[in-house]
Amino acid sequence: MTRHRKGGEFAVILVTGGTGNVGGHVVRQLVEAGEKVRVLTRDPDAHSFPDEIEVVPGDLRRPETLSEALSGAPRVFLFPVMSGLDGFLHAARRADTRHLVMLSSAAVTFPRLGWIGEKHLQLENEVSASGIPSTFVRPGAFMTNDLAWKREIQEAGVVRAAYGNAATAPVDSRDIAAVSVRALLDERTGESFTLTGPESLTQIERVRIIAETVGWPVRFEELSRDEHRQLILRRLAGLPEAGVDELLDLLAENVGKSADVLPTVEEVTGRPAFTYAEWAATAGFAPTRP
């Protein structure tokens, strides 16, 4: 295990986004690896962490709030805020940050970038231009996106969506975190890791796996593109319409095709990626019975 000493102490690793999904797993896995971890959050009172984890206030878009977070933390897991990262990068350079591992997106590798790819590529370029040694972790669709189905599964035993036969190879956030943690601990600067889950699955197949995992009947109901579009706009308030159309276009393009499955998770971590069934078993889809 690689550890950085600073002033006789093992240096802390700063995890931004550590109160969220991927960052939360990064925090847990770093602690399990014996590292000292500091979590940045805009609202420390809203989150509780074990005592050994330092929690500091700060906002990635407001560099004047970041000096405490960056002090003595040469390695940083970086959550990709979509604008205003330049201030953070200036602050990180001043604080002598030596390695940034940024959560990016597989969309930066797509032949047609679209809104999501362009946004993430712009962030990657800003990070590269900062001169701070960096690593980009580029996952495809997250398994956790399907948590959007949880309520209707529990309440009505149904999932409604367009393009039921569209396949993706969704990836478990624990694997995205595990690759990020290896990049931090093994100092894999200058590298980019594009990740998928271990199997190509259509939406209909994923609903079947959830039903089998929870032992509860769940059916898939096909929506029109426009009905699904309205649903995403309600669920993902904040995603611009261009991003919503891009998600729908990706689904439409993947109907009847197998999604690419990449070996990255196993290559980097030395163990197989979590399957969709393994994820679904931990995702709390089972209805709470009265």
Ligand SMILES: NC(=O)c1ccc[n+]([C@@H]2O[C@H](COP(=O)([O-])OP(=O)(O)OC[C@H]3O[C@@H](n4cnc5c(N)ncnc54)[C@H](OP(=O)(O)O)[C@@H]3O)[C@@H](O)[C@H]2O)c1
């Ligand atoms: N969903 C997908 O299929 C997919 C695929 C590829 C890539 N991605 C990337 O993954 C990201 C989502 O990751 P996730 O699921 O881990 O996110 P998440 O669970 O929504 O967590 C968001 C985290 O970001 C922090 N944050 C947000 N704005 C901040 C700011 N201004 N300053 C400091 N912290 C801030 C939040 O911290 P506080 O609220 O505590 O401050 C929180 O910890 C997407 O935005 C996208 O870039 C997603």
